[in-house]
């Protein structure tokens with residue numbers, strides 16, 4: 227297959243344990259214990275992976291084993307277990323480095339997730355670079371996590387937030403974007419994939435445009451790295467963020483990738499242990515990156531579990547996962563388009579794994595409750611993207627989102643569920 | 653599906669489709685906003701008093717079927733009630749939808765409000781049903797800020 231949306235990145239070649247030519251989602255489902263559950267007496271149809279993905283046994287087992295057999299704090303002890311734990315934690319960093327093809331392992335900073343990653347950049351890079359009248363550029367389809375941290379620092383520094391508009395399909399206006407960039411623009415922060423609309427933004431092109439004016443770019447990868455191959459060097463992004471829990475990994479762990487030259491210039495984020503070289507009451511010397519940004523005991527088990535998730539993901543050919551997810555999304559789009567009362571919100575040419583919709587005047591919360599009674603888990607609401615809802619003039623949407631373990635059968639169940647919703651309301 | 657029918661009773665579906673007193677009010681004595689930030693339900697309630705009784709209740713806004721029907725039925729039920737009677741109904745209604753009171757024991761007082769008994773089986777929807785009532789309660793007890801479910 228030749229996936230057209232791969233203009234942003236290609237995966238580095240690695241040996242694929244599962245690469246047999248045809249991805250088998252039914253077999254993949256066996257790796258996820260939770261998917262055999264029944265909800266309200268019905269087999270679970272989990273269509274809320276954009277909020278958080280379920281976890282494969284490989285992740286659960288790795289974390290269980292770590293706590294049962296390998297656990298200790300990191301970077302501190304001289305004893306055997308501390309060495310084992312430190313090695314596993316630092317191996318996890320290198321696993322992430324390889325996954326996104328970062329040049330150096332120090333460029334991988336473990337954080338709680340995308341939210342913390344963006345706050346870190348806003349509070350360190352932002353505080354240093356932004357002055358009165360300077361500008362931060364975000365897009366009209368950002369998650370609150372890529373709006374509020376910038377608003378906070380802009381307010382503090384007297385800087386201004388500028389917004390790249392989008393069209394009615396949910397595609398960013400690149401001409402308007404280029405026009406927004408000016409001498410006062412200090413950073414562009416844009417999502418790779420929209421969690422509310424599914425749009426895949428042409429971030430590589432956007433980065434190129436920003437770099438022509440020497441403006442650094444942060445890419446919010448919370449919704450992209452589990453679906454698309456990510457190569458931060460090919461993208462040439464300055465910062466990239468990951469949330470482990472959306473990539474089949476545990477909660478509480480994520481990554482900020484940053485180019486080393488930028489990270490070196492940034493002040494620390496939080497103070498504490500591990501981020502220092504020496505402390506006296508008069509003066510503290512900060513540690514090198516990445517430790518400068520990892521104050522305190524990190525989520526060691528989380529990092530190791532996250533690495534297990536990435537190893538699991540890499541045991542497949544990401545292009546095959548992508549092709550499968552595209553097939554399910556396309557099938558869902560066609561199937562749901564056949565329902566008269568249903569309107570799909572977000573119809574960008576390039577989309578990934580998210581299907582937001584409204585159903586005549588039926589409120590998404592009512593849709594969600596009725597689908598839940600049929601064992602179907604979707605998300606209803608504004609998806610932490612209120613400006614997107616305002617842009618489309620709706621209070622909320624119902625959102626089905628897909629992952630590698632979803633199938634066309636899940637879509638059929640969803641369509642049946644929607645018919646039931648319509649039956650209750652007419 | 654039975655539980656769904658329990659939740660979405662005909663009365664509730666009717667009021668959702670054709671809400672009563674769904675309009676603004678120019679000469680209102682109290683105006684208060686009710687907001688559920690989790691799902692975006694957002695209503696404005698208007699109250700007009702005559703002597704010490706509630707002469708008229710109306711509302712505007714948008715939200716799910718449960719919250720809209722609750723607002724509609726509340727607006728009808730409260731008409732002509734004293735503040736004390738409104739408080740009693742508030743306690744009764746919130747007791748029923750949170751499952752703390754048994755609707756069977758209060759059928760007479762509940763009247764149309766009994767339609768909301770099914771909400772108790774759906775904990776995440778309790779706030780939808782109570783939002784109008786909490787807002788009204790705030791208006792009666794002198795709150796002049798927006799009432800939020802969170």
Ligand SMILES: Cc1ncc(COP(=O)(O)O)c(C=O)c1O
Nearest residue numbers: 339340341369371421448449469
């Ligand atoms: C596009 C996007 N950005 C940021 C976030 C925030 O991620 P987290 O809650 O993992 O910090 C999310 C999560 O919903 C998201 O979808």
